[in-house]
Amino acid sequence: MERLPAAFTRYRAIVDDWEAFVEALRRPLPVCVWTNTLRATPAQVKAALEAEGLRPEPLAWRRDAFRLPPDSQPGNRLAYVLGHYHVQEEVSLLPVPLLDPQPGERILDLCAAPGGKTAQIAVRMQNRGTVVANDRNPLRLRQLSGTIERLGLLNVTTTLHDGADFPLESGPFDRVLVDVPCSCEGNFRKDQKVADAFAGAPELCGQQTALLHRAVTLCRPGGRIVYATCTFAPEENELVVDTVLRRWGTALRLLPARIEGFRGSPGLTEWNGRRLHPSLERTLRVWPHLNDTGGFFVAVLERQA
Amino acid sequence: MNATPELQQAVKIVDPTPYFRYLEERFGIPPATFDGYVLVQPGRKKVYIVTADHRPPARPRPRTIGLPFLRIYLKFPKLSTAAAQQFGHAATRNVIDTDPAQAEAFLTRRDFHARPTQLTRCTGRGYVLVRYQGHTLGVGFLVPEDAGGRVESMLPKSWARDPDSFRLSVE
CATH class of the missing domain: 3.10.450.720 (Nuclear Transport Factor 2; Chain: A,)
Incomplete structure (x- = not known):
């Protein structure tokens, strides 16, 4: 097996069980699908997958989503073409329940392509209200449109724009998801090239900070912002949130990012000698060995004023 | 149900009457199937269908709004695959x-x-x-x-x- 990237060794001090972490990274990643409840019931999806010879296991924390063995190809099936389910990694199901969008609200997904999380938002809103799904990459935006069409989403507008410079007059939004471009270390089980990316590169962190700051600016007072990455790098996670928290002072606070039935670690409150806001403990770090998934980070913020 | 002011500002609203009549004639789809939705035209060739309470921004200019509904400027308008899957159950x-x-x-x-x-x-x-x-x-x-x-x-x-x-x- 391929060697673990040297870059990962710097996490030795912050992983609870290093051996289990390394071992999990060497296993292929299970496949995961979630039910488009606008079109089908979880029981129908389960039955359709079973009829295709697959063995879906409901997730411990979400009964409408199913885990499949790593080599499954659930995309090449009738029920997929009919939009009865979407294929998406388990950790990518974490941000939307934490965003908790409500029917009729106005929601912004600032870095939306290829659209799996946009779709989760639209479905949770019962196909009503407003989801604005933005991305700055036209090719990836086209993929997003494909997702909208296959799942039959009638409440999504797509826009092509730099998220960090998203026009202020488009707001305010009740909730904003900002699932930023990142070094993708948490995708290592799917794509081992990702670890070549330099985690925590200053330009990348600057861009992430600008995106989160813009997301907070576009959110109404009292509204919620969810920040997510698929990397382990604290520079792209806690440090970005810490910077934005300091900039907004009492106008912004962290809410607990916890999901019942899903195991995570609290966010870091210190890294490389930098002391962070103590409330960063409320963010969620997902290490691959905790739930046999990819790696992930989520912060839930509430704008106070 | 009427379009929201935001929707009217963001995109051209389309009179659905001729399209709904065509779909009823060809497929027997009752126009009431589309209650609660509005037809809009963000680009040139396609009419989209979107939930009537939708409030998109005017800027940035929307690329797509809702689901592609019909391709127009053909001899006969063509229902999109997405719309066929969504509303086809009503056809007779x-x-x-x-x-x-x-x-x-x-x-x-x-x-x-x-x-x-x-x-x-x-x-x-x-x-x-x-x-x-x-x-x-x-x-x-x-x-x-x-x-x-x-x-x-x-x-x-x-x-x-x-x-x-x-x-x-x-x-």
Whole structure:
């Protein structure tokens, strides 16, 4: 097996069980699908997958989503073409329940392509209200449109724009998801090239900070912002949130990012000698060995004023 | 239900009457099927359908709003595959129920032959909705022949399954 990237060794001090972490990274990643409840019931999806010879296991924390063995190809099936389910990694199901969008609200997904999380938002809103799904990459935006069409989403507008410079007059939004471009270390089980990316590169962190700051600016007072990455790098996670928290002072606070039935670690409150806001403990770090998934980070913020 | 002021400001609102009339004539889809939705035209060639309470921004300019509904400026407007799957259940005419081999052909973008008994609800040459096990798969184009007819799959390439690996039943 391929060697673990040297870059990962710097996490030795912050992983609870290093051996289990390394071992999990060497296993292929299970496949995961979630039910488009606008079109089908979880029981129908389960039955359709079973009829295709697959063995879906409901997730411990979400009964409408199913885990499949790593080599499954659930995309090449009738029920997929009919939009009865979407294929998406388990950790990518974490941000939307934490965003908790409500029917009729106005929601912004600032870095939306290829659209799996946009779709989760639209479905949770019962196909009503407003989801604005933005991305700055036209090719990836086209993929997003494909997702909208296959799942039959009638409440999504797509826009092509730099998220960090998203026009202020488009707001305010009740909730904003900002699932930023990142070094993708948490995708290592799917794509081992990702670890070549330099985690925590200053330009990348600057861009992430600008995106989160813009997301907070576009959110109404009292509204919620969810920040997510698929990397382990604290520079792209806690440090970005810490910077934005300091900039907004009492106008912004962290809410607990916890999901019942899903195991995570609290966010870091210190890294490389930098002391962070103590409330960063409320963010969620997902290490691959905790739930046999990819790696992930989520912060839930509430704008106070 | 009327469009929100935000929707009116963001995009051209389309009078749905002629389109709904066409869909009722060709497919027997009652216009009430679309209650609670508004037709809009963000670009040139396509009319989209969106929930009436939608409030998009005017800037940045929306690329798409809701679901593609009809391709216009053709001899006959063509219902999109997405709209066919979403609203096709309401159709009563120009609907073809397929067997597994025909549905497999349709989903891999190949023509298939329809038997006369499958065309009893069809009114002639033109667009038809292709169904399998009660689900609308998409839009076909029916060309009547001496015995039955040829149905061309209008499924977009991006929706098509790979003919080498896609099967509708497990052996």
